[in-house]
Amino acid sequence: MINYSERIPNNVDLSGNRTLQRALEQWQPSFRQWWDDMGPDGSSNYDVYLRTAVSVDPKGWAHFDYVKMPDYRWGIFLAPSAGDRKIHFGEHKGEPVWQDVPGEYRSTLRRIIVTQGDTEPASVEQQRHLGLTAPSLYDLRNLFQVNVEEGRHLWAMTYLLHAHFGRDGREEGEALLERRAGDADNPRILTAFNEKTPDWLSFFMFTFITDRDGKFQLAALAESAFEPLVRTCRFMLTEEAHHMFVGESGVARIIQRTCEVMRDLKTDDPVKLRAAGVIDLPTLQKYLNFHYSVTGDLFGAEVSSNAATYYTNGLKGRFEEGKLDDDHTLHDDEYTILDVADERIVERHVPALSALNERLRDDWIRDVQAGVDRWNRIPARLGVDFRFKPPHKGFHRRIGLFAGAHLSPEGELMSEAEWTRRHLEWLPTEADRLFVHSLMSRCLEPGKFANWIAPPARGINNQPVEFEYVRFN
Template sequence: PGEYRSAFRRLIVTQGDTEPASVEQQRLLGHTAPRLYELRNLVKVYVEEGRHLGALVYLLHAHFGRDGREEAEELLTRHSGDADKPRILGTFNEPMDNWLSFFMFTYFTDRDGKFQLKSFAESAFDPLARTTRFMLTEEAHHMFVGETGIGRVIKRTLEVMKELDTDNVDTLRKAGVIDLPTVQKFMNFWFTSSLDLFGSEASSNAANYFSNGIKGRPDEAKFADHVELESEMTIQVPDGKGGLKNETISTRNGMNEITRLEYVKDCNVGVTRWNMAIKRAGVDFELSLPNSRFRRSVGVWSAAHTDPQGNPISAAEFEARKDAWLPTDEDKTFIHSLMQRVTEPGKMAGWIAPPDRGINANAIEYEYVKL
């Protein structure tokens, strides 16, 4: 039926729009690659995002007639950050001029892509469900780039902290490494930005997608009830008095929130590994994901302000304290100052540690990219 075709088409277009958007965001990073290993991974991400776009455009052309062809053509008119025709989702219009943001993006935002694709893999529209299988395999590489990249930034910082016997932010910055509080700020920004990609906590569209087989839940087989016709769940919403309250909604309406909660659990796996490295180094610092109510632009918390722990605060307090929670212009300027291109095999920038092993059993100093 036409309404279902339209819903499928909108979902494919929205997902397809993210693929070239991320390449557009990252298009200049090759100029500041910290070593050839990173440059090779960046190019591989480009190729895979392009392949994902091609697969989704094929679906539009093959199954949705003239409307699908026109929507596919529209993908070429939008550009990341464009003032007149930006990409559909806000996260994909954020500027990305440094590798710390790239690592955060591939860890957090590509992980959102993983969960969206896992939802599509449960779709009753078989061409879409089958197409997402290879895409999920390649998303795993993107998340590997992000997790190991952040881990190596932290490792290098810990090495310098030990050498200098200090945790002073100014001293560490002068030594050319990224201090842990700044890593936390960038994590706060990209994680919360990615949370919005799941949509509102209570959504009639999500209910319709689920009930009509357009989308499922990630790993649907692990849920006991695959219909959720009469079941309910509880979410927390603002109480209108500066606090929060529980609200009961149907499980179908809460599909976005169910997926978001699974996403948060998955994100915490890498954070736990990074914290283990910090603890082993004897440093008294712990990274943590902010509460999913923090800095939201979509959903029931979009009009409210909270601290990173999710406690409601006033707009004035948020403005007064946000520089302690999110990257400031000074932080961004510092990070940008570290971004110097290194292309000699075996050499690398001083703000990141080498990988534990090379790609495809090659040596770490292998010439991964010939310039």
Template sequence: MPEKIDYDSKIPNNVSLADDRRLQRALEGWQPKFMNWWAEMGPTLETHGVYLRTAVSVGRDGWAHFDHVNVPDYRWGIFLAERDPDRTIAFGEHKGEPAWQQVPGEYRADLQRLIVIQGDTEPASVEQQKLLGLSAPSLYDLRNLFQVNVEEGRHLWAMVYLLHAYFGREGREEAEGLLHRNSGSPDTPRILGAFNEETADWLAFYMFTYFTDRDGKYQLGTLKESAFDPLSRTCEFMLKEEAHHMFVGTTGVDRVVQRSAELIREHDTMDIAAHGGIPLDLIQKYINFHYTVSLDLFGSETSTNAANYYTAGLKGRWMEPRRKDDHQLTDDSAELRRPREDGTWETDELQKILLLNLDLRGEYIADCQTGVKRWNRILEDAGISFRLALPHPGFNRQVGINSGHHITPDGTIVDEQTWQDGQKHWLPSSEDFAFVRSLMHPVYERGKIASWVAPPRQGINGKPFDYEYVYL
């Protein structure tokens, strides 16, 4: 299969689409519906060219091409990582067998469901971020927003290709459904809760790209291990793009913390709201909210579904080949901490295969911690004693064993009244959201930036911060 991407086709691809006329016609029939969805649900702000990167090949050096592109003319397409003809299945009951090039009948429904759920998250985040361009803090940030949006659009194409190519009429119907559901819609909401939340301000956008896109990284990492090779190769390529989204989140929060620290020092007070900055305790509340909503995306701690997917070879663990066990997990056990009605915690020992969601969540939590360390280093370097932290994984949960309990950020199980009294200290209130929104004045002048966020250390692709990243 050619590694080069064919940009002369109506739908850019490296899957030899021209050789499959039926599939090509089906996808060309879906394309105008995608464009209608983009026009209606994509970014509100009109632009005349955004400095975007476009993949030119799927190898390591495939990110070479940067240019100003009119966003609706972006060349969305279908790109799979190169095929390894010797690839074998790394886990489950089919371990050691050749990877599947077609969908086995007995796993058809489960694979389709996994692809639809992944596919549904991609357009959802574009819908959530629809209005953000109207309040961008700089042209640099505006450009990053559009880059994230067009890549989420391409990730939707990635899943739609699989549905069209391998799942027949049902797959085509599911591909239509991905455009009919809308984030936050009362009648046809997106499948997962976090993707129906509003992303109403740029601090929320940085948190979303840090925490929720990081969940995406881990979900894609498990699907990259799939025995179904086209899904594996699709996810491998998507992970390259996902890295940029998390970079936007990590450095975005960096820059907010940096600016808040500068204002604290300049005015010698932690109460910097009056000086147009975001107080550190409010940043902590945003962390608490976005982190816990993202933890819900991992599902219930114990899951027979996840166990079945693993045994079947549909969905592996993060970095499956590096794990030092038998990759079947039938005899291994692991511990689960659960809250009790009397306000204490107990530890259960369960089969490891039933705790795969917990295993993945553990990898995610360790990764999230690295960002918190970065942000605290900024505060330390500024001589500020305040420290940010991830709350206890039982805090503010709607899914799993903690969802029926009131658990504080430090992991104490409390009663309803204590929870109600504490919420305003732990989670953003309507007043907090209103305050952050009040800071969101657009700055579209080259080289200028909003007063609540620091400029980036470097621009995009070697360009300076004051480059004209977006033509308005």
């Protein structure tokens, strides 16, 4: 169970380490100030029907009730220890896991934790103004649930920095609250977390696609030899699943509503559908293309000596490492990647150790495809002849072997001139974004939804869809 009587709710016996407790209590007001400055705009007095962790047991860790977001019980929650766990990959395979950071890996592990930690407040900042254009109370509540959980994930990473990295860790914890998404002078570390999230279609695509990157990065870190990081990431993954649900179901409901209007009007003409106030399917495909390509870059270069080092040293494993049938050292293994050579896309075999970024990206691609397949059941069911498709992994890339190449979503190489002429067939244009923006207006009557999105099949926590998920005071 989690002790909610303490100033910082936790299940790590914080009161038994007074120095650490004092350091985090000094950080707490800075966090609250950051939330007031950069959290959901104008929402501090709302009563929101939120899920709060009451234990880390996967069977019953969530309690639902109305909470004002500034009063949300943020804290430090680690999944249960796995007992006498052994390191199961890399050169330390078979040794006991680490409860403290080995000195030789200190700076590398700190950088990994800071980079992950930086994404958590960044997404809150990116989504700060979305509540002002919420398509329903149900969606507004889901946005706020995502926001408070990203805030808690920031607490999780800050705890690791404070508990295991001394003064350097405390300074990094402060810096996590000082950077700002999209700030010209002090931006967030990763490019995708400096992009704007200007509308709800972008938010749903972000939570479906980019939070799925978070799932795979956390899952790889949850294999680490550093046990406190493992326990932190395992608990974070239980919350990350909800964020992806919000995205996948949000886009599905947009597809549903558009297909219903297509059926009623007996048309697939984007002009007529836009006039009817829904988002045409080709525009949804463009948004998919954009968010998919930007997120693909988050995995890093296809061939990476850093990734090999992280694995060999036991800092970061592969997705579901324990289920993979090999020697878990990869010294003699190869992995197939795609490259551009002689104006062709070719397959290349490289050492598996150096291709771990690409392997994780491929795992993510399969997972995205499964979600897109679920979306495609909607037009199929409603008799609409349209299927969504993620673009080629080399499309619109800024990092890695495809960074200098120009590809269509189908993977056809083209000249820079042809790309310049055609890329707006595949990526959202300014006119597309302005149209989507024009649909964004608040719909806050319980049980009512904006015209461009269908209601969900069911409400939250067995509540009816028309439940008052947010109360305005």
